[in-house]
Amino acid sequence: MKTQPISFLSGLIVAIAVPVILNAASLPWNPSKIAKDNGIVVLAEKAAKPAPKARMDLDSNGVILKGYDPVAYFTRHQAVKGDPAIQTRFRGAIFYFVSVADKVAFSENPSRYVPQYGGFCAYHLSNGQMKEGDPAAFFIYKGKLYVCSDADSAKEFRSNIDENIRKADDYWLPRGRAQGQPYNRYGPP
Numbered sequence: 001m002k003t004q005p006i007s008f009l010s011g012l013i014v015a016i017a018v019p020v021i022l023n024a025a026s027l028p029w030n031p032s033k034i035a036k037d038n039g040i041v042v043l044a045e046k047a048a049k050p051a052p053k054a055r056m057d058l059d060s061n062g063v064i065l066k067g068y069d070p071v072a073y074f075t076r077h078q079a080v081k082g083d084p085a086i087q088t089r090f091r092g093a094i095f096y097f098v099s100v101a102d103k104v105a106f107s108e109n110p111s112r113y114v115p116q117y118g119g120f121c122a123y124h125l126s127n128g129q130m131k132e133g134d135p136a137a138f139f140i141y142k143g144k145l146y147v148c149s150d151a152d153s154a155k156e157f158r159s160n161i162d163e164n165i166r167k168a169d170d171y172w173l174p175r176g177r178a179q180g181q182p183y184n185r186y187g188p189p
Contacts, residue, residue: 056118
């Protein structure tokens with residue numbers, strides 16, 4: 001019997017398509033095993049798990065910092081409302097910017113500008129509570145942006161800043177980190 005060149009291609013297509021279309025796990029026979037037994041190499045990827053959803057203080061549209069420009073805190077040393085026409089997405093949050101230059105600076109090093117604790121109030125987090133942050137009540141410490149719920153909370157947090165950061169980190173970071181596990185940058189599960 002003469003083998004048709006097309007039969008190899010057909011077998012390959014079937015070996016790849018059938019598991020996808022019919023969900024190979026529910027079949028009584030395994031198309032990938034059949035392909036392997038017949039010398040056909042099938043390359044397939046497992047479905048990737050979605051990235052853990054970051055805990056961030058977002059509005060109903062997914063905007064963080066209530067639309068304030070995260071770069072402006074560092075360059076202008078004030079809270080400046082961003083332009084919705086100049087935006088980018090990072091870790092599931094939408095960030096607005098005052099200028100394209102700020103957007104470019106953010107895109108080059110987003111972790112430098114993202115607020116600590118997902119934009120939630122740093123003071124309340126140091127006391128074990130999640131409270132919405134007010135982008136106008138902010139400060140920068142050791143190159144990191146912290147947002148609080150109001151000016152009094154920011155003042156209280158700064159009064160013993162290193163200890164308050166340690167306490168807020170303890171609530172924000174997963175318990176596994178203290179036990180030698182790797183840091184989960186998306187916050188606790």
